[in-house]
Amino acid sequence: MTSARDQILAGIRRSLRRDAPAPSDAQACAERIERHPRNLIPARAQLPHPEQVELFVSMLGEVAATVQRLPGLEAVPDAVADYLASQNLPAELRMAPDPDLEGIPWERRPTLTITTGRAEDRDPTSLTGAAAGVAETGTLVMTSGAEHPTTLNLMPDTHIVVLRADRIVGTYEDAWDVLRARGPVPRTVNFITGPSRTGDIEQTIQLGAHGPRRLHVLLVEQAGA
Amino acid sequence: MAQPSHKPRVALFVTCLVDIYRPSVGFSAIELLERAGCTVEVPRAQTCCGQPAYNSGDRADAKALARQVIEAFEGFDYVVAPSGSCAGMIKEHYVELFADDPAWFQRAQHLRHRTYELLSFLVDVRGLERVEARFEGTVTYHDSCSGLRELGVKQQPRRLLASVGGLELRELPGAEVCCGFGGTFCIKYPDISNKMVEDKAVEIEATGAGTVLAGDMGCLLNIAGKLKRRGSAVQVRHVAEVLAGQAASVPPIGEA
Amino acid sequence: MQSTSHAFKDNARQAVGDPRIRKAMGLMKPGFQDRRARALSRLPEFERLREEGKAIKDHVLANLDVYLERFESKVVEAGGQVHWCRNAAEAREAILGICRSIGARTVTKGKSMVAEEIAINDYLEEQGLTPIETDLGEYIIQLRNEPPSHIIAPAVHLSKEDVEQSFREIHTWMDPARVLAEPRALVNEAREVLRRKFQEADVGITGANFLIAETGSTVIVTNEGNGDLTQTLPKVHIVLASLEKVVPTLEDASTILRLLARSATGQEFSAYTTFSTGPRRPGDLDGPEQFHVVLVDNGRTAMLGTEFQEMLRCIRCGACMNHCPVYAAVGGHAYGWVYPGPMGSVLTPSLIGVQEAGHLPNASTFCGRCESVCPMKIPLPKMMRHWREREYESKLQPAAYRYGLGIWAWFARRPALYHLGTRLAAGLLGRLGRGRGRIASLPLAGGWTGGRDMPAPQGKTFQQLWAERARGREAA
Numbered sequence: 001m002t003s004a005r006d007q008i009l010a011g012i013r014r015s016l017r018r019d020a021p022a023p024s025d026a027q028a029c030a031e032r033i034e035r036h037p038r039n040l041i042p043a044r045a046q047l048p049h050p051e052q053v054e055l056f057v058s059m060l061g062e063v064a065a066t067v068q069r070l071p072g073l074e075a076v077p078d079a080v081a082d083y084l085a086s087q088n089l090p091a092e093l094r095m096a097p098d099p100d101l102e103g104i105p106w107e108r109r110p111t112l113t114i115t116t117g118r119a120e121d122r123d124p125t126s127l128t129g130a131a132a133g134v135a136e137t138g139t140l141v142m143t144s145g146a147e148h149p150t151t152l153n154l155m156p157d158t159h160i161v162v163l164r165a166d167r168i169v170g171t172y173e174d175a176w177d178v179l180r181a182r183g184p185v186p187r188t189v190n191f192i193t194g195p196s197r198t199g200d201i202e203q204t205i206q207l208g209a210h211g212p213r214r215l216h217v218l219l220v221e222q223a224g225a
Numbered sequence: 226m227a228q229p230s231h232k233p234r235v236a237l238f239v240t241c242l243v244d245i246y247r248p249s250v251g252f253s254a255i256e257l258l259e260r261a262g263c264t265v266e267v268p269r270a271q272t273c274c275g276q277p278a279y280n281s282g283d284r285a286d287a288k289a290l291a292r293q294v295i296e297a298f299e300g301f302d303y304v305v306a307p308s309g310s311c312a313g314m315i316k317e318h319y320v321e322l323f324a325d326d327p328a329w330f331q332r333a334q335h336l337r338h339r340t341y342e343l344l345s346f347l348v349d350v351r352g353l354e355r356v357e358a359r360f361e362g363t364v365t366y367h368d369s370c371s372g373l374r375e376l377g378v379k380q381q382p383r384r385l386l387a388s389v390g391g392l393e394l395r396e397l398p399g400a401e402v403c404c405g406f407g408g409t410f411c412i413k414y415p416d417i418s419n420k421m422v423e424d425k426a427v428e429i430e431a432t433g434a435g436t437v438l439a440g441d442m443g444c445l446l447n448i449a450g451k452l453k454r455r456g457s458a459v460q461v462r463h464v465a466e467v468l469a470g471q472a473a474s475v476p477p478i479g480e481a
Numbered sequence: 482m483q484s485t486s487h488a489f490k491d492n493a494r495q496a497v498g499d500p501r502i503r504k505a506m507g508l509m510k511p512g513f514q515d516r517r518a519r520a521l522s523r524l525p526e527f528e529r530l531r532e533e534g535k536a537i538k539d540h541v542l543a544n545l546d547v548y549l550e551r552f553e554s555k556v557v558e559a560g561g562q563v564h565w566c567r568n569a570a571e572a573r574e575a576i577l578g579i580c581r582s583i584g585a586r587t588v589t590k591g592k593s594m595v596a597e598e599i600a601i602n603d604y605l606e607e608q609g610l611t612p613i614e615t616d617l618g619e620y621i622i623q624l625r626n627e628p629p630s631h632i633i634a635p636a637v638h639l640s641k642e643d644v645e646q647s648f649r650e651i652h653t654w655m656d657p658a659r660v661l662a663e664p665r666a667l668v669n670e671a672r673e674v675l676r677r678k679f680q681e682a683d684v685g686i687t688g689a690n691f692l693i694a695e696t697g698s699t700v701i702v703t704n705e706g707n708g709d710l711t712q713t714l715p716k717v718h719i720v721l722a723s724l725e726k727v728v729p730t731l732e733d734a735s736t737i738l739r740l741l742a743r744s745a746t747g748q749e750f751s752a753y754t755t756f757s758t759g760p761r762r763p764g765d766l767d768g769p770e771q772f773h774v775v776l777v778d779n780g781r782t783a784m785l786g787t788e789f790q791e792m793l794r795c796i797r798c799g800a801c802m803n804h805c806p807v808y809a810a811v812g813g814h815a816y817g818w819v820y821p822g823p824m825g826s827v828l829t830p831s832l833i834g835v836q837e838a839g840h841l842p843n844a845s846t847f848c849g850r851c852e853s854v855c856p857m858k859i860p861l862p863k864m865m866r867h868w869r870e871r872e873y874e875s876k877l878q879p880a881a882y883r884y885g886l887g888i889w890a891w892f893a894r895r896p897a898l899y900h901l902g903t904r905l906a907a908g909l910l911g912r913l914g915r916g917r918g919r920i921a922s923l924p925l926a927g928g929w930t931g932g933r934d935m936p937a938p939q940g941k942t943f944q945q946l947w948a949e950r951a952r953g954r955e956a957a
Contacts, residue, residue: 185698416497
């Protein structure tokens with residue numbers, strides 16, 4: 001008895017009226033994957049870097065994310081503590097075990113309680129980095145790994161992201177190039193564009209359906225760490 | 226555009242609904258074509274474009290009728306129909322019917338390139354920019370689906386209507402949404418068809434216009450039938466009657 | 482799911498008179514059409530992207546075996562497994578087998594149309610498992626034991642009052658005094674309940690918008706983040722996907738993603754687009770320990786190489802139904818199976834048979850709006866017409882309709898006789914409508930005159946008047 005797999009593949013070949021792909025077609029497919037050529041790239045984000053940063057910030061605003069621009073990583077503790085206070089949120093953070101974030105001078109705001117690790121159910125706020133920001137739609141690219149548990153992107157009510165401005169790229173394709181340069185694609189790549197939302201009840205948009213209600217981006221200008 | 230020196234010979238494809246229901250639309254079309262410098266003839270051997278058969282899955286009858294139309298309308302410079310639906314059938318679908326019949330495919334291709342919906346022929350081919358006509362009142366306009374999406378008829382009627390003295394055009398919200406006629410659809414699914422045309426009638430009434438115009442008799446019969454059943458005072462006409470200045474001489478559709 | 486597509490006509494008759502459907506469908510234009518139009522106006526390349534999206538899918542379909550084999554090898558390389566399933570029964574078995582292998586009791590689910598197609602929830606329940614929908618709309622209709630009425634907005638037919646009532650009935654632990662009048666409160670209630678479910682679940686099942694041959698990744702697109710929690714918290718992640726979802730590269734997926742959200746909800750991009758590749762890696766602090774792709778054919782390969790092949794380009798955005806005037810008149814449930822609207826009218830007969838779903842391709846005016854908004858440029862009306870051709874050939878249409886059509890066509894092929902007949906008809910109808918210009922009731926046309934008047938002909942046919950005019954000219 002042939003397997004379902006073989007029967008399905010045979011069915012496809014029958015429908016395509018050939019026994020096997022022509023060697024030239026198989027070659028063309030292999031090359032397409034190998035070279036992964038870009039298709040049409042919209043003009044919107046093909047800009048000099050400073051304008052890509054501006055576009056990223058304005059697109060974040062459109063999707064109800066908030067953003068604060070900081071001169072350097074040393075400004076992060078004050079920005080985080082002040083943001084939490086302004087939202088009436090507890091001064092607690094679950095932080096990604098990311099050396100860049102751990103190197104921030106948190107001692108400047110000793111009232112902040114910081115733990116690292118994956119998210120747990122009652123964590124009110126998470127803090128993570130991001131592999132890239134995509135200007136085209138204000139999209140944050142998060143990659144899973146020992147330094148960035150995926151649950152931090154999803155479970156807390158408030159997600160604060162520290163993003164270096166030099167990690168902002170124009171398009172999704174630019175982001176893929178960044179990731180490919182780092183090695184094999186990680187288990188999870190989240191493209192996150194604004195806080196969680198739903199329109200399932202009478203088509204009114206509500207934030208925080210399952211994931212974060214608030215997405216706050218701290219955009220750090222200086223390359224630093 | 227530069228007017229050709231000779232008068233083009235245009236064959237009018239009357240359409241079955243104009244033939245039976247509203248000959249005045251055919252005569253308005255002839256009037257407009259003659260004013261645009263054409264000689265108009267009406268081949269006698271025409272009945273229907275075959276669309277009801279084609280859209281019912283009956284390819285054999287659709288092909289037979291398509292052959293009949295192709296034969297009757299060969300030898301003219303242009304074929305013009307006061308309907309986007311019938312013109313679309315001839316222009317877009319005959320070639321599909323004869324995809325596996327090279328001889329007829331070629332004849333269908335030839336016909337296709339010479340066939341036009343009335344308004345797009347007047348504006349796009351004859352370069353007409355204005356008409357000599359008056360119509361006192363506010364009108365709104367429904368874009369019939371086939372004309373709009375198969376043939377790109379959208380600005381042409383509006384451009385010509387803008388030149389009609391006394392006429393004010395008030396755009397219809399949802400002008401591009403189907404009225405629910407759909408040829409045999411209104412027979413097969415009368416409940417849905419009726420619901421769709423009710424929504425259309427409500428939107429037409431809400432414009433406050435005194436008259437609604439369109440370029441296809443199917444939609445017009447449907448819309449007029451619904452408006453009159455609702456007791457609406459909105460009058461319904463084919464756009465050609467207004468552009469030809471003949472509105473005063475015939476009652477609106479569904480009225481005496 | 483049990484089909485009621487054969488009863489479309491009755492379903493539709495009831496739906497057009499249902500005020501709840503009227504109210505819900507009234508939200509379609511501002512909710513979907515206007516938002517889409519705004520998003521498109523901001524992306525001047527949209528038309529060219531449609532062409533590219535179509536070309537990508539056409540290329541994949543012509544090389545489907547090549548890309549599926551490549552996809553499978555990359556999934557395995559990443560530590561996952563692919564389960565090939567010819568039909569719904571095999572897919573259900575595969576999923577049950579995975580659940581049983583870890584002794585699973587609770588299964589959370591992201592939204593998946595293929596899951597509806599194979600009716601996985603009913604099956605898992607029969608087998609003693611508890612499947613829980615986590616997309617808010619799907620969760621609501623699961624509580625109500627209803628099928629989805631829209632492929633991306635499954636509860637679009639319900640009002641907030643309906644949702645409140647369902648929550649009060651099922652969430653019996655809730656304080657009766659709690660105010661649930663506003664969507665915000667309803668969303669919060671569902672969030673609390675479902676957050677517990679995400680954490681309890683042993684297995685998470687998601688669908689897939691794309692399968693990527695280059696990397697062996699599966700892709701889900703959501704706004705709520707429910708799919709992400711579904712696939713991150715349980716020990717096992719099962720991806721349930723039909724095989725035409727494969728695309729060659731991350732770049733190809735990116736191109737189609739630019740079309741997807743804009744076409745579906747009018748967003749520039751959905752909130753969460755997630756690429757999953759294999760199970761968690763050494764050192765990862767979260768993520769599933771097992772990664773399974775249940776790859777389902779269920780009728781797709783039979784569509785390849787036929788006049789319905791282009792339907793396999795569909796990316797399930799829902800734009801066709803969002804713009805369909807028939808869908809707007811009857812709502813999604815009238816269609817009677819998983820896929821409503823124009824895409825369903827083409828796909829459903831392919832998947833459950835044209836005998837059962839024969840009404841669907843007929844219930845279209847061919848207004849063409851679906852094709853004009855389809856991001857994959859699928860010629861939906863043309864394919865509905867192909868179904869009608871098959872029905873005509875198999876004599877599946879009502880006999881009266883076939884005979885009527887036959888008689889009409891017989892006359893229409895004989896112009897002289899036809900003109901005589903039309904003269905008689907126009908004269909008769911003209912006399913019936915004399916004085917008023919319309920006819921209120923007409924035998925054999927009750928469908929029309931039930932809700933509309935029949936405008937009366939002017940009396941003589943055009944051909945008659947044209948002949949008279951010609952004779953007049955000769956006489957002069």
